[in-house]
Amino acid sequence: MATTQFNPTCSKPHLHSSQLSFLSRTLPKRRHCSFAPFHRTQHASISCSVAPNEVQVPAVKTQDPKSKPECYGVFCLTYDLRAEEETRSWKKLISIAVSGAAGMIANHLLFKLASGEVFGPDQPIALKLLGSERSIQALEGVAMELEDSLFPLLREVSIGIDPYEVFQDAEWALLIGAKPRGPGMERSALLDINGQIYAEQGRALNAVASRNVKVIIVGNPCNTNALICLKNAPNIPAKNFHALTRLDENRAKCQLALKAGVFYDKVSNMTIWGNHSTTQVPDFLNARIDGLPVKEVVKDHKWLEEEFTEKVQKRGGVLIQKWGRSSAASTSVSIVDAMRSLITPTPEGDWFSSGVYSSGNPYGIAEDIVFSMPCRSKGDGDYELVRDVIFDDYLRQRIAKTEAELLAEKRCVAHLTGEGIAVCDLPGDTMLPGEM
Amino acid sequence: MATTQFNPTCSKPHLHSSQLSFLSRTLPKRRHCSFAPFHRTQHASISCSVAPNEVQVPAVKTQDPKSKPECYGVFCLTYDLRAEEETRSWKKLISIAVSGAAGMIANHLLFKLASGEVFGPDQPIALKLLGSERSIQALEGVAMELEDSLFPLLREVSIGIDPYEVFQDAEWALLIGAKPRGPGMERSALLDINGQIYAEQGRALNAVASRNVKVIIVGNPCNTNALICLKNAPNIPAKNFHALTRLDENRAKCQLALKAGVFYDKVSNMTIWGNHSTTQVPDFLNARIDGLPVKEVVKDHKWLEEEFTEKVQKRGGVLIQKWGRSSAASTSVSIVDAMRSLITPTPEGDWFSSGVYSSGNPYGIAEDIVFSMPCRSKGDGDYELVRDVIFDDYLRQRIAKTEAELLAEKRCVAHLTGEGIAVCDLPGDTMLPGEM
Structure with a gap:
């Protein structure tokens, strides 16, 4: 059982040089990272398969694309659910954010959510899909398949790679995305890499999600990821965070x-x-x-x-x-x-x-x-x-x-x-x- | 547009040698195959993860394993749905056979069927999974995931590689399995390879499925596969066969x-x-x-x-x-x-x-x-x-x-x-x- 202080992805140590000097003598591998709960990354993705000149507007109005930049395809349209008999009695749209949305677990889960299997036949759904720069094309593929499935309850799909955009007003956050462990990777390194992801996502939830968002953490190590996530989201009740067992x-x-x-x-x-x-x-x-x-x-x-x-x-x-x-x-x-x-x-x-x-x-x-x-x-x-x-x-x-x-x-x-x-x-x- | 007579997988020509001789002069590539609607292959697979000595029988009886050889795991048990208040009002168990059951389409579909999404919350389901010798291990994996999902409506899961066993009494047959086209494979060869599969499956349905089985053919070329399938199942109404569009x-x-x-x-x-x-x-x-x-x-x-x-x-x-x-x-x-x-x-x-x-x-x-x-x-x-x-x-x-x-x-x-x-x-x- 080796004792190490270790954080391979943090590049800016915030310790005094005296501390570092002490540590460098006692421990062969160590880096440090300060707690930076409100640092914000600046990647965003915009995707919409409806070019403005392709859209002809009959009875239903399309929304100004600028007010809803991250929508996808047919989900860039808006519609008044109160205007139609069938949908008038439906509940208010619920926003569900999913990270790792281009992965295999999400590929099953998103279609379940959209079908009404979880929230019932009178609950319209907005899906907010979080991916990475590497997976953004795949996310578009997922959104295309959701379009082609014609789920009546699925009224909004948006995709992006910035959690501060994707988690906006989310009432549920299903956090599946995590880096898998590479060959030879130490467990402490995995904890750190995925912990960084969950710290960032916790900060994003804290900043932009619904104040009562329910968060289910699936990405492993999920218990500790959940702890990191909730610690980085002090304005959301700790009770709202779940690690999936x-x-x-x-x-x-x-x-x-x-x-x-x-x-x-x-x-x-x-x-x-x-x-x-x-x-x-x-x-x-x-x-x-x-x-x-x-x-x-x-x-x-x-x-x-x-x-x-x-x-x-x-x-x-x-x-x-x-x-x-x-x-x-x-x-x-x-x-x-x-x-x-x-x-x-x-x-x-x-x-x-x-x-x-x-x-x-x-x-x-x-x-x-x-x-x-x-x-x-x-x-x-x-x-x-x-x-x-x-x-x-x-x-x-x-x-x-x-x-x-x-x-x-x-x-x-x-x-x-x-x-x-x-x-x-x-x-x-x-x-x-x-x-x- | 070349005209060929071509059947690369049939090994037993049933033409007269005079015909063959004529054809071999006029066409460079040709093999022939007779119509053999009731030939039966003899591969079977038995799998059950409950070893007899592991099972302790409390209130519910397990069935004699010999009478139901292809069941899987917890689905090897039987239970009297009439014995319990909750399940007494349920409909009669419905048998659904799925080919290509280890593939990705089935991996989505089986869980939808088992969840009650198609037939409703009072329709218990038996799933009969058809795979190939190559995919039999994967089929066990699928059955394991179905076990772990605890679907209350899913009461039987059986797996096998012989359509004459798997299609027994099937009321629905969802035929997804097909060989993908290899590099350089001519379309006629693909038609033949998959046609052989669907001819065999048609014969099996004809022999053992419910007389009113509904068949949906998904494996491509699905229209012609459906035609082949129904032609090989003369005792099932042609109207019962669907190619998925x-x-x-x-x-x-x-x-x-x-x-x-x-x-x-x-x-x-x-x-x-x-x-x-x-x-x-x-x-x-x-x-x-x-x-x-x-x-x-x-x-x-x-x-x-x-x-x-x-x-x-x-x-x-x-x-x-x-x-x-x-x-x-x-x-x-x-x-x-x-x-x-x-x-x-x-x-x-x-x-x-x-x-x-x-x-x-x-x-x-x-x-x-x-x-x-x-x-x-x-x-x-x-x-x-x-x-x-x-x-x-x-x-x-x-x-x-x-x-x-x-x-x-x-x-x-x-x-x-x-x-x-x-x-x-x-x-x-x-x-x-x-x-x-």
């Missing part, structure tokens, strides 16, 4: 169902505790099968303690081996599940897992990290932590391990959360294989 | 909307006539915008006649350039649209396009080919052709061209439809770029 929850339910020989809809109260990494703790102590404690149904407790967790953790890796790709489809299903869990009341007696801000938790878990815990929602977009869970020594030990990992990750990104100098003393490598 | 219809609507400056939901009565190739005819004579004939709204008739069709045809190619991949997401949306159009009543006064068997058509189009035409449905899975369409010289000429192409394709696959010796005198190359 729902795919882990779904996988855990499926593996318990398989073991018990029941259909997966019989498994409830499944908590994933902690980090979305191999230290995650799928909780078979509190989970239930057909309403009964798992341990009463699955008598093979050795399997539960020794194989179950590994089966859940390794699912992604097995899938990549078989399928040759990562789990884009089921990840996108789990994002939909996570969103639905926040906008529909949780069924009586059940709960769902989400990586949420830990301060004030009733479980004795360290404050000020993003930790997956059991949540319930009234369906208003908010959640509360579940109180009636039990612990045993096994569960406590496992939770302590994933908690230690998250605290180490936090120390490693201190330069991105405004808490001083990063110190990377990460335990062993626990990234999940193939997760983005 | 819905993506073309959707794209045509979007392009007209863009030109007119209206949202795409204002465009109706859009027919694609003919072949799913560059000879397709998006019909702006009969289409309507906001209830008015297109020509009254879009005054730029030169654009309609000279640019519109090309814009629709080239959409897939442009997308590949931008996106680097073919249009899997919007193709899968259009398959859903095509299915919904058959199971829900067509809105009053409107219609949809589908490539259907042309015999008995009221438009004077050649009999005995698969031709995209305007259809209406009562929502019972069946359709009738629309009678109140008008024609002008421009439309007639265009239709004649795509008709000639389909007749030429038909001659080129005569060995696969039971109509003697194939003669390939295909006009220029009209495959759509990047379409599978």
Whole structure:
């Protein structure tokens, strides 16, 4: 376990030269970065496939293109939803920003959102797609496919590479984009690279998104990315940030169902505790099968303690081996599940897992990290932590391990959360294989 | 325009040697294949991730694995939907077979089917996935992701590489699988290779599928593949076979909307006539915008006649350039649209396009080919052709061209439809770029 202070992408150290001199003697590799929460990049992208001279205006007015510079194609038009009988009863347009929008997870997710699968048949949707300079052409391709799908609810699509533009007024931000780990890249370097992205996106959300934006962070390491993101968005409630552990929850339910020989809809109260990494703790102590404690149904407790967790953790890796790709489809299903869990009341007696801000938790878990815990929602977009869970020594030990990992990750990104100098003393490598 | 008799994949000529001798003198390349509608291949695949010793049986019984050999994982279990209050009112399980199930289009489509998006929230689904020996591992990956998605309606998933097993009792067959065109491959060779696949699948449907199975052919060249398929399934009504031209219809609507400056939901009565190739005819004579004939709204008739069709045809190619991949997401949306159009009543006064068997058509189009035409449905899975369409010289000429192409394709696959010796005198190359 090496202790390094490390930030390979920051070019402007903000330490005193005396400090640097000290560090350069004690540590072979180290760079530093100050906390710069409101620095703003200046890349923007404008794309609209309707040339002004191509548009003929019959009954419906097109909008002045200058007032809405980032729209795409047919979505550059405006229309009065109140003017037509069919759409008059619809809810107010909802704005959903998606980063990594040219990637495979988003390629599934965007079409689900546009189809009405998440918010229902009377909720018109605006999609705001964030890509990179490298992916801007692909983003146009995505927007073209959204056009060609003729989703009646999809009323706006805009694309861009500047989060300060794309996140404008967003009510949901689904942050999928992250750099994958290159060959030989140290985990601390990955934490830093993706942390920079999430720090920037947090600042952008803080500056321009809806004050009550709900943020789901999918890009890995998602718990620590979520922590960085919320720390950089002090004007948005920390409670609004979620790290996605729902795919882990779904996988855990499926593996318990398989073991018990029941259909997966019989498994409830499944908590994933902690980090979305191999230290995650799928909780078979509190989970239930057909309403009964798992341990009463699955008598093979050795399997539960020794194989179950590994089966859940390794699912992604097995899938990549078989399928040759990562789990884009089921990840996108789990994002939909996570969103639905926040906008529909949780069924009586059940709960769902989400990586949420830990301060004030009733479980004795360290404050000020993003930790997956059991949540319930009234369906208003908010959640509360579940109180009636039990612990045993096994569960406590496992939770302590994933908690230690998250605290180490936090120390490693201190330069991105405004808490001083990063110190990377990460335990062993626990990234999940193939997760983005 | 070379005239060849050509079948590169058939290894057993069934012609008299005198014929062969004559042909070998007149044509440099030629092989022949007889019509063998009931030949059966013998590849099967069995996969189930539940080892018998892993299953503990609480309240719900697992089925004897021998009676259901091709199930996957948690879907190897059975359950009595009548035993529970929640599922008691559900419809009878519907069986949907999908070929090319490890491909990108299916990767979108399967999750849509399983989510209830097509058949509604009270229709349990069985998915039967057909792959190839090469893709069987990937198929397992797809089944794993379906497990991990916990779709309540998805009650059976089976995978295999023998259409005679996979198509058993299928009520829908969504045939997506096709070989892509290799570099330097002649179009006649592609017609033959994919025609062989669709002949085999037609025979399998004829032998084992539901007698009223609805078949949607997506693999290209889809019209002629559909013709081959239906000719090899004489016991299934020819009317049940569809070649997918819905993506073309959707794209045509979007392009007209863009030109007119209206949202795409204002465009109706859009027919694609003919072949799913560059000879397709998006019909702006009969289409309507906001209830008015297109020509009254879009005054730029030169654009309609000279640019519109090309814009629709080239959409897939442009997308590949931008996106680097073919249009899997919007193709899968259009398959859903095509299915919904058959199971829900067509809105009053409107219609949809589908490539259907042309015999008995009221438009004077050649009999005995698969031709995209305007259809209406009562929502019972069946359709009738629309009678109140008008024609002008421009439309007639265009239709004649795509008709000639389909007749030429038909001659080129005569060995696969039971109509003697194939003669390939295909006009220029009209495959759509990047379409599978």
